[in-house]
Amino acid sequence: MEKNEIVATKKEPNYRGVKAMPFVIGNETFEKLGTIGTSANLLVYLTTVFNMKSITATNVINVFNGTCNFGTLGGAFLSDTYLGRYKTLGIACISSFLGMLFLTLTAAFPSLHPPTCGSQEDDKCAPASAGQLTFLYAGFALLVIGASGIRPCNLAFGADQFNPNTESGKRGINSFFNWYYFTFTFAMMLSLTVIVYVQSSVNWALGLGIPTLLMFLSVVSFYIGTRIYVKVLPEGSPLTNMVQTLVVAFKKRNLELPEQPWSSLFNYVPSDSINSKLAYTDQLRCLTKAAIKTPEDEINSDGTAKNPWKLRSLQQVEEIKCVVRVIPIWFAGIIYFIVLGQMQTYLVFQAIQSDRRLGHGSFKVPAATYSVFQMVSLTIWIPIYDRICVPVLRKITRKEEGITILQRIGFGLVLAVLTMLVSAVIETHRRVLALTRPTLGVVPHKGAISSMSGNWLIPQLALAGLSEAFTVIGQVEFFYKQFPENMRSFGGSFLFCGFAMSSYLSSFLISVVHKTTKVGDGNNWLAEDLNKGRLDYFYYLVAGLEVVNLGYFLVCAKWYKYKSVERSSMDVELEKVDPKKDVV
Secondary structure (H helix, E strand, O other), X not given: OOOOEEOOOOOOOOOOHHHHHHHHHHHHHXXXXXXXXXXXXXXXXXXXXXXXXHHHXXXXXXXXXXXXXXXXXXXXXXXXXXXXXXXXXHHHHHHHHHHHHHHHHHHHOHHHOOOOOXXXXXXXXXXXXXXXXXXXXXXXXXXXXXXXXXXXXXXXXXXXXXXXOOHHHHHHHHHHHHHHHXXXXXXXXXXXXXXXXXXXXXXXXXXXXXXXHXXXXXXXXXXXXXXXXXXXXXXXXXXXXXXXXXXXXXXXXXXXXXXXXXXXXXEEOOOOOOOOOEOXXXXXXXXXXXXXXXXXXXXXXXXXXXXXXXXXXXXHHHHHHHHHHHHHHHHHHHHHHHHHHHHHOHXXXXXXXXXXXXXXXXXXXXXXXXXXXXXXXXXXXXXXXXXXXXXXXXXXXXXXXXXXXXXXXXXXHHHHHHHHHHHHHHXXXXXXXXXXXXXXXXXXXXXXXXXXXXHHHHHHHHHHHHHHHHHHHHHHHHHHHHOOHHHHHHHXXXXXXXXXXXXXXXXXXXXXXHHHOOEOOOEOOOOOOHHHOOHHHHHHHHXXXXXXXXXXXXXXXXXXXXXXXXXOHHHHHHHHHOOOOOOX
16 A cells, blocks of 8 residues: 555445335335425416416426526535435425425415405406415425425435445446336326326315325335435535635646656545545546645645645545536536427427317317326336346346446437437428318417327327436436545436526527527417427427537547546455456
8 A cells, every 4th residue: 555545444334225215215206296296287376376477477487496406406515515315305305395285275275375366346366465475485495495405315315225336236226216217207197197187177275285295105204214224424515625626736737747646646535434435547637636745735644634725635636527527428418408398398389289189089188298108108118128128238238237327328319319300290290280281270379270189299208208218317327326425415416407407598599599580470480379380490400409419428428437446455466366357
């Protein structure tokens, strides 16, 4: 061992793996059923119960969703710095339950919401009072706190229950990522059908009360498993460590690196660190200079740098390299999410102006319900991929996960391009039928209904579901595995920040297209009446953007180096004895 390197044996946690899963999965399933069941229909709730105008309700929901996604950074910071994932999740689950309870009370008690439109003598819609809005927004605030803690921590907490250093533990983690997303989509489907129906057609108090009860069961399920959980403790602010490394690297930018940095640079490793001992990488050499020890740099008796703003260890440098390398891959995800956004917005408008009848009956499928087919596709594919495809690929590639994480993400990006091309072709078909054949009526404030069956929208939704199964689940696993162990909550928040950034980017793209394109008499590609616009052109534009994004991703993936744990001296000796032996 080098004189400037100190490594101590860490105490191995008592991993329970599968035994802890019923409590973790139960908590996550009930939580998703509760929160999604509450948020899925909030726009309708605000416009029908609280008498908000559409534009006001839309802005409230956008602010609420954006705050929830960006709040994950705050939740991740508290988790990784002060509270740990167990405490953060516990507090967040209780906060979500209280937030849902507040919303349920606004529906159950007439004094907490304005009177129904038309119930007053002047036949006008009375707005909510200041007190009613305060109670409503208090519920939203509690839900934001809950989402900010749950979203970045629940996945990492579940994966914490498996030993990442054993083959069974690695397989358990890989399966957990797939089944976690399976329960998520299952909760989405149940919420968008059963719970939304109860809210809209039966009773709002009952429809909001059911998710509140499910969230209560989530809290109970979480705390029942307390005794068997592995609870990873925080190690202080990882953001401060990152800033210190960047500052020191900038100060020492003019120094020359030695020929063998891995053996001659300062590399103290705390004995109680939860982070793996990282191997040296030759990328981002400008950051490596932060570990150059000069005569002015003093070392404490325990081996630590006396001034962390002047000297950083090679381990700390490699940890920040892990974060920096992830950012280009994360950016590719922002562009990708634009495709998923179109499946939630403009596809609904397509459905509205399509034939949504079941057979020749009078029942029409709600336009928003078509999104269920995307989730069905994803839900069916996940167990097939996990139980059939991965074992087969494992035999071919000899990789534990079948294919690499970046290969999985990349295949999803290819499917995203195909999704938009299919969407464009189907939209062209829908529009041609609407303009050339007898229609089924007119949608108020929009236009003629095409004779094309809404079932023609299913292929693009199925492709979007498959793409999501590869790319989004791949990103979830990627962020968890590639971030340092003490920053895994931040890794979880990266996904949601990507969603938020993509929403803003998609809105910007739509605004630009709306202002710069023109079709016919003052209409544009994204006209209110799709028959007078060219939504198919917009889909082709997004497909082109995704092709560029795919090329960008392939360049980043080729440059990327996966996080590598340094081999022990025993592994090195085994390799000398048998060079052909694989050393894990």
